[in-house]
Amino acid sequence: MAMRLLFVCLGNICRSPAAEAIFLHKIHHRGIADKYFVDSAGTGGWHVGRPADSRMRAAAKRRGIVISSIARQIDLQDFENFDLILTMDSDNFKDVSRLAKQTKVNIKPMLSYAKSDGIVDVPDPYYGGESGFEDVLNLLDEACEGLIEDLGC
């Protein structure tokens, strides 16, 4: 059965859609896409129904990565429907952990899979400049590599 992964940030329009798209891109290239079911969600609901931020989509597209997700808010059913939830920053981790209560879902900070030491949070690029989006993509690329390695294929 496919492993079910959910990437989570605050708005679900910048970081978690990018993480989802990078992960999908990598597993397609490796020919292992059928091993995973992947989605993303936000802890907040302000952007529900919207495509990802155009700046994030443009930055990803320059790397050949298409971000096509539509924002949604995380809900309690997600804790039954997913095996592993990957949070982008410490606030997301706290919020998701509080909602998950004693469900059995596994929650991990996304950057716990990155090899660069010392960076715990994927910075929120929403109010910053262009370079913030590139930084996010670089961090997520590294973390997705580590995640795939950790998952064993």
Ligand code: 4NP
């Ligand atoms: P994200 O970025 O959590 O990476 O999707 C944000 C996007 C929008 C807002 C916050 C974070 N906002 O407050 O509108």
